[in-house]
Amino acid sequence: MLAAKRPMPANLTPDYLAAEEEFKSAQSHDEKLAALERMLATIPKHKGTEKLQADIKRRLARLRKESQKKGTSHAAPFWLVRREGAGQVALVGPPNAGKSSLVARLTHAHAEVAAYPFTTRAPMPGMMNYEDVQIQLLDLPPVSSEFMERWLPQVIRMANLGVLVVGLDDPSVLEDIDFILQTLVEHRTPVPELMLCNKIDLPGTADTLAALEDLYGPRFRYLPVSAATGANLDRFAREAFAALGIVRMYSKPPGKPADLSRPYILRRGQTVQDAAKQVHKDFADNLRFARLYRESSAHSGMMVERTHVVEDRDILEFHI
Numbered sequence: 001m002l003a004a005k006r007p008m009p010a011n012l013t014p015d016y017l018a019a020e021e022e023f024k025s026a027q028s029h030d031e032k033l034a035a036l037e038r039m040l041a042t043i044p045k046h047k048g049t050e051k052l053q054a055d056i057k058r059r060l061a062r063l064r065k066e067s068q069k070k071g072t073s074h075a076a077p078f079w080l081v082r083r084e085g086a087g088q089v090a091l092v093g094p095p096n097a098g099k100s101s102l103v104a105r106l107t108h109a110h111a112e113v114a115a116y117p118f119t120t121r122a123p124m125p126g127m128m129n130y131e132d133v134q135i136q137l138l139d140l141p142p143v144s145s146e147f148m149e150r151w152l153p154q155v156i157r158m159a160n161l162g163v164l165v166v167g168l169d170d171p172s173v174l175e176d177i178d179f180i181l182q183t184l185v186e187h188r189t190p191v192p193e194l195m196l197c198n199k200i201d202l203p204g205t206a207d208t209l210a211a212l213e214d215l216y217g218p219r220f221r222y223l224p225v226s227a228a229t230g231a232n233l234d235r236f237a238r239e240a241f242a243a244l245g246i247v248r249m250y251s252k253p254p255g256k257p258a259d260l261s262r263p264y265i266l267r268r269g270q271t272v273q274d275a276a277k278q279v280h281k282d283f284a285d286n287l288r289f290a291r292l293y294r295e296s297s298a299h300s301g302m303m304v305e306r307t308h309v310v311e312d313r314d315i316l317e318f319h320i
């Protein structure tokens with residue numbers, strides 16, 4: 001369990017807790033170092049966590065010193081993929097489900113696709129477009145009862161979202177799904193809610209899809225797709241965006257048109273104050289009010305408070 005011995009400071013975020021888990025299961029020196037760096041980067045910075053911050057810094061300093069003595073590198077482990085874009089989505093699935101094919105189709109990454117299992121050995125990121133944002137997809141090695149990379153659960157946990165990918169042509173799809181669910185639970189890794197049911201282009205696969213829906217019911221949202229034909233892949237991008245729990249905000253200078261080319265990304269529930277901080281660090285402190293515009297509606301220039309919760313595609317004009 002977490003932190004049995006020390007009092008738990010309030011407001012530790014899922015990102016921080018994931019990094020802490022990662023630290024606990026880290027084996028090598030480099031893995032520990034990378035996890036501690038993540039912990040420091042993600043720990044909420046307030047009075048309640050000062051002791052913990054100091055503790056992390058002390059451990060970091062000690063580990064860095066050790067690595068200097070040994071002359072080992074500071075390089076992060078190869079499987080750690082820096083998050084880019086609006087969010088990181090890990091594709092989790094058995095061998096041959098079509099994970100690499102999906103990443104290849106949806107991004108410009110050159111994922112290795114092959115008709116034999118275990119081709120993907122390291123995480124392979126690629127950027128998927130959704131309207132005006134980019135979502136990072138992570139192609140991963142399979143979760144399989146035959147073999148699983150030791151670091152896989154940590155990478156899945158560190159992603160903003162996990163998506164299950166199965167091949168509807170897989171004769172052992174049920175066993176595969178059950179094994180994956182069990183493995184994720186054992187590793188205290190969140191179980192995906194979205195199931196991409198790939199290869200819907202193949203004959204007979206609609207029956208398998210119906211059987212999966214029957215068996216697992218509302219535990220999942222089922223999205224039949226085909227990496228081969230591209231069927232429903234636009235829906236996948238939309239669902240991934242929605243599931244990431246983020247919203248877009250555009251900034252409009254007073255008296256000028258909004259810059260609609262570059263959305264700022266906020267977590268759902270964040271406010272005008274949070275938005276102002278992203279646009280300019282001075283804005284947040286000096287903000288008097290903001291005006292809210294929406295492309296579609298009658299809201300044109302309505303005054304909103306700092307505490308107003310931002311909705312997707314809000315256009316904000318900050319007044320300082």
Ligand SMILES: Nc1nc2c(ncn2[C@@H]2O[C@H](COP(=O)(O)OP(=O)(O)O)[C@@H](O)[C@H]2O)c(=O)[nH]1
Binds near residue numbers: 118198
């Ligand atoms: N018919 C069909 N075959 C697919 C589809 N997606 C992947 N495949 C094939 O399934 C095999 C495994 O694909 P791959 O992307 O390597 O799966 P991974 O192991 O999950 O990364 C390859 O032979 C692909 O060509 C699809 O949508 N339809």
Ligand SMILES: [Mg+2]
Binds near residue numbers: 099100
């Ligand atoms: Mg693959």
